[in-house]
Amino acid sequence: MLMPVPDKAVMEGRDAFVAGLRVLIDDGLIEDPAELSAYSCDGLTAYQQLPLAVVLPRTVEEVSRILRYCHERDVKVVARGSGTSLSGGALPLADGIVMAMGRFNRILEIDYDDRVAVVQPGVTNLAISNAVAHRDFYYAPDPSSQIACSIGGNVAENAGGVHCLKYGMTSNNLLGLEMVLIDGTVVRLGGRGLDTPGYDLLGVVCGSEGMLGVVTEVTVRILPRPQVQRALLLGFATVEAAGNCVASIIGEGIIPAALEIMDRPAIHAAEDFVHAGYPLDVEALMIAELDGTPEEVDHLIAEVEAIALAAGASYAKASTSEAERVLFWTGRKAAFPAVGRISPDYYCVDGTIPRRTLGEVLNRITEIGGRHGLKVANVFHAGDGNLHPMVLYDSNIPGQLEAAEAVGAQILETCVEVGGVLSGEHGVGIEKRDLMHRQFGPADLEQQTRLKCAFDEKNLLNPGKVFPELCRCAEMGKIHVHRGALRFPELPRF
């Protein structure tokens, strides 16, 4: 993975630059290499880099001052929440600082009349739900790292979770932001109302992977918890049958709260690990969760079970208590660590496909793994077509990490080839950056990088992520492009 060549002037001027930072933030500066190493990577641990320095601001004024200072000196900034990104979104840059938002950890206000929570970006996803649980409310998006990941990071990545199918991703549950632009300007986007005047910048900032600004306050909507949730375990003799069953459920007009599929290797790993009671003689296991009022859930459980049996399910079991529902989920939620037990290392891939291609894609994944001598276990947010193949490898065996990455890249190329996308919820970061050409053409990428220029003309916020080429903002928009001749080919690649 090649990163942009560090700016020589910035590297040589480090001491003076850090001395200036010290004046701006007295007790929130980390410059000692041993301490900096705690920030050298995020959840994509294969890539590590020490930053110039780490700042830990406490106030929006500090954030604004530091960003303005960096902007004036052409120093890059990588914002960081809890560092759980799986795509390298928070990987530091050698010639940039990391702005870690962990001290922005307060819940500012909860308003049950407007059904919103106003929080600082370092608050964890789960802490929001916990803070409103006593009033039977919750925050809907539930990425599997929710105990650790920050809401600011969720905004940056447009995080999802198993309940997106019915309740949406972060962007669908986000109402407002306070954000600082790279030149120190503080802007407020949205608020407690449901829409914003002018362009929907809130919508485009969500999922922008830290490249447009640094978020300092987040307003999300909170929802009343459904009265009842029940889960149904369904076993199938083939993955295709499970995929067809998903189409039938949706075809009958039912949108379950969650709809997950695991393949045989994932089922066995999970069952060995947590003993959730999964059947071991099936090729695919589906978990369907229905929520609502008791009568509604009973009705829908019966209907989904009937659809599944008609679609060839060989196993069906509905939860009859809250404890049993939680048990059903334990295996799925522990799928990643469970796979971690059966393999020294695994590489988790994230892509979305049209569901109708599920059978074909899973066969091709097995084939791709086989070509590189690696096994793959699959978990799948089946309702919305979001696939998480886990490529099993051993980093102590020379060449296996590279092989696992090659398998991951080929799986993602397959996703795009069948009409899907490179990332359903983990983001592009550095992980999928060089695959962006597979999904987007030059004109598509050029328009996206132009948008980046509108926010950050000097390309200082998280450069080197998401886009395989840096944009040349100064040139864009000012040259009259003759008949659409693209300038992209002459831009340097890194």
Added chain:
Amino acid sequence: MTNILAPENSSQLVDAVRSARADGTTLEVIAGGTRRGYGRPVDADAVLDVSGLTGVIDYDPAELVLTARPGTPMREIASLLASRGQHLAFEPTDQAPLWGGAGGAGTLGGALSVGLGGPRRPMAGGARDHFLGFEAVNGFGHLFSAGGKVIKNVTGYDLPKLAAGALGTLCVLSEVTVKVLPAPADVATLALEGLDDAVALRALAMALGSPAAVSGAVHLPYGADGLGDGPLTLLRLEGVPVSVAGRAASLQTLLTEVAPRARLIGGEESRRLWRDVGDLHPLQGSAEDVIWRVSLAPSAGAAFVAALPEGLGGRHFYDWGGGLVWLFLPAAEDGHAAAVRTTLAGVSRDGHATLFRAAEAVRRAQPVFQPLEPGLAALSDRVKERFDPDRILNPGRFYGKV
């Protein structure tokens, strides 16, 4: 006479925009043209009419996505979806008659570009939340794609959200992909009678804060067609029949103290009623009335209306549980902009008021959309410039230069 360009495919669209850019010609972009009276008047050299870009390209109900050309009439989309038991959950409205046009003439591209959601907005999201991907021509004359054709996607910037509601000022759509969802099997409406605004909005907040999964929450102080002209507070419940009936009953129990007079309105009448609400029928007054659309925190809705100066002489109703106030006011030279915006600033920090309908002269003299803070205005201007540097697409429809 204004020149009209009418491309029939995306390559003709590219040519039209490129030659306009080369000649320095500004373009007013329309499809159905049903909402030309919305926004600031556009003084363009030519009209770019994309109503010739029509037709559904791909629709697989089980995938929950539909791809179509933007000029496809909304009624065609709606009837295709209905034939498979699906719908657009953001409930696009048909407000063309407010501007003197015929009903049912809107297009899919128009609905997305205007970006307004109907009564289901607080629960199901707006146009932005269902707009998954597009192909479009920007002001450079480049054809580009954004987003995707699957329902879950975080690859690259979420440009569909930016294009939704951008009123065609950033790019001209040539293909759009939207999320579609199963239409509810049953619908019923719990109608509470005789509540004043403050009590009604409290009842709506209680309902929205309950697990009843309410999918519409309006208060009509002046009643509705066929239901009398007394105050009417409506809560919509959708889903499978057994669930709708059960939730209606528990909601009625929950609200019995604040709203002792309640009755249940069934299927067909409910559907008509909610269509009417989205299309603003409850307030059809004089064609001369100015209409304001005020979006704010739901808990501030009643306070905002109560704080309006006496003697404005208009009528209002609340949607989105109080978070959307529609005001119909008698015509006035400034469209009552000073009264509405000053009052709003006094009750809500982040609310915004849109002069939804007014005579052209009023929309030239007054900001139609809420003036933005300087930092945000500058940022919006830079965004415009990065899509349309010569400002040839719908110039000035939002703000002065945007």
